[in-house]
Amino acid sequence: VFIMKLLVILLFSGLMTGCRGNSSYSLPPKLLLVSFDGFRADYLQNYEFPHLQNFIKEGVLVEHVKNVFITKTFPNHYSIVTGLYEESHGIVANSMYDAVTKKHFSDSNDKDPFWWNEAVPIWVTNQLQENRSSAAAMWPGTDVLIHNTTPSYFMNYSMSVSFEERVNNITTWLSNSNPPVTFATLYWEEPDASGHKYGPEDKENMRRVLKEIDDLIGYLVQKLKMLGLWENLNVIITSDHGMTQCSENRWINLDLCIDRSNYSLIDLSPVAAVLPKINITEVYEKLKNCSPHMNVYLKKDIPNRYYYQHNDRIQPIILIADEGWTIVLNKSSSKLGDHGYDNSLPSMHPFLAARGPAFHKGYKYSTINIVDIYPMMCHILGLKPHPNNGTFSHTKCLLVDQWCINLPEAIGIVIGALLALTTLTCLIIIMQNRLSVPHPFSRLQLQEDDDDPLIDL
Numbered sequence: 001v002f003i004m005k006l007l008v009i010l011l012f013s014g015l016m017t018g019c020r021g022n023s024s025y026s027l028p029p030k031l032l033l034v035s036f037d038g039f040r041a042d043y044l045q046n047y048e049f050p051h052l053q054n055f056i057k058e059g060v061l062v063e064h065v066k067n068v069f070i071t072k073t074f075p076n077h078y079s080i081v082t083g084l085y086e087e088s089h090g091i092v093a094n095s096m097y098d099a100v101t102k103k104h105f106s107d108s109n110d111k112d113p114f115w116w117n118e119a120v121p122i123w124v125t126n127q128l129q130e131n132r133s134s135a136a137a138m139w140p141g142t143d144v145l146i147h148n149t150t151p152s153y154f155m156n157y158s159m160s161v162s163f164e165e166r167v168n169n170i171t172t173w174l175s176n177s178n179p180p181v182t183f184a185t186l187y188w189e190e191p192d193a194s195g196h197k198y199g200p201e202d203k204e205n206m207r208r209v210l211k212e213i214d215d216l217i218g219y220l221v222q223k224l225k226m227l228g229l230w231e232n233l234n235v236i237i238t239s240d241h242g243m244t245q246c247s248e249n250r251w252i253n254l255d256l257c258i259d260r261s262n263y264s265l266i267d268l269s270p271v272a273a274v275l276p277k278i279n280i281t282e283v284y285e286k287l288k289n290c291s292p293h294m295n296v297y298l299k300k301d302i303p304n305r306y307y308y309q310h311n312d313r314i315q316p317i318i319l320i321a322d323e324g325w326t327i328v329l330n331k332s333s334s335k336l337g338d339h340g341y342d343n344s345l346p347s348m349h350p351f352l353a354a355r356g357p358a359f360h361k362g363y364k365y366s367t368i369n370i371v372d373i374y375p376m377m378c379h380i381l382g383l384k385p386h387p388n389n390g391t392f393s394h395t396k397c398l399l400v401d402q403w404c405i406n407l408p409e410a411i412g413i414v415i416g417a418l419l420a421l422t423t424l425t426c427l428i429i430i431m432q433n434r435l436s437v438p439h440p441f442s443r444l445q446l447q448e449d450d451d452d453p454l455i456d457l
């Protein structure tokens with residue numbers, strides 16, 4: 001079976017090389033990466049998205065994307081475009097502090113390249129290719145000089161710029177630029193903002209908000225069709241994280257456990273980053289049993305599965321609230337929905353849909369990691385990826401130029417082959433029996449032997 005599989009793979013890869021040879025005459029591949037912030041994976045099952053479902057019908061859907069810890073906006077958007085865990089790309093939270101340089105980072109103070117330069121995002125790599133450029137409509141980091149490079153076309157971040165204006169810019173840049181824009185990104189703040197405000201369990205409000213999102217997708221597709229970009233453009237629609245329901249009945253009040261003068265709080269909820277002002281162990285002891293709904297870790301004890309330890313920007317103590325719990329400082333929090341929790345929680349996962357010449361049509365896949373998106377995008381664009389934490393083979397089943405086999409299919413093939421072999425063997429045995437029955441000599445000989453004495457008489 002192994003040798004047969006190998007032969008099939010060799011045959012297919014030969015065919016693929018042949019196909020690729022033909023396409024080298026056409027234009028360089030183009031990719032548009034779209035993120036709707038806070039689009040929880042199961043919104044797709046629980047609400048109606050006629051435009052998005054049409055998009056998926058013509059392309060692929062990954063139902064769950066396992067994102068990176070902490071499940072916040074800036075860190076996950078940077079993981080999508082670098083393929084790295086947060087400890088490796090350096091954007092470890094939406095609020096950060098660097099003890100060496102005494103620099104602060106927040107979503108409104110994010111322009112210092114210092115924070116971003118630990119990794120190289122795909123738009124920079126694409127930009128350094130001959131005769132190619134990148135464009136961005138507000139993806140986090142695209143208005144920062146990372147490794148001395150911004151996309152050739154970008155917008156300074158402002159949440160007051162409408163989706164339509166962002167789409168109009170991006171589509172203009174995609175249609176008439178020289179050198180051509182081959183990689184573009186588009187970012188939109190919803191449904192994250194409404195998810196925080198109403199909570200994901202507020203079906204009525206979320207239905208309205210998600211219908212608006214679907215209409216925006218409809219607008220984007222219509223615009224791409226109108227400008228003749230639709231057929232040759234690869235489009236990925238994804239998100240950074242999900243959302244879970246919070247409640248004022250699930251608060252963890254740090255002020256009840258420790259005096260504020262003992263520490264600085266770099267980030268609060270649901271993952272608090274604590275920088276002690278007194279002895280670290282003393283602060284840890286005070287926080288350790290603060291709440292049964294919160295895990296408290298010294299930096300060295302943060303579980304390996306988070307890949308969230310080896311970076312100076314991760315503070316000496318972190319507190320991780322259980323799903324739906326909010327860490328507060330003796331004051332109210334109006335959030336009814338939040339994210340940032342354990343990245344193994346399904347409620348924290350986004351989805352991914354993709355359509356275009358690089359992708360299969362009508363293919364559904366259960367899960368990939370958010371860091372797998374980067375090597376896939378590099379493959380589509382023909383870029384050499386920087387070292388990363390993603391696995392290209394996880395996305396092979398989504399791509400038309402790759403031969404993939406998943407476990408159920410492999411089992412099916414083995415069972416099928418065994419059945420075929422068994423049937424064949426049975427057929428051969430039956431045929432042999434049928435042939436041997438009317439064989440004249442054997443019967444005659446048998447009779448001869450048995451009837452020997454009778455014949456003599």
Ligand SMILES: [Zn+2]
Nearest residue numbers: 038073192196
């Ligand atoms: Zn958010």
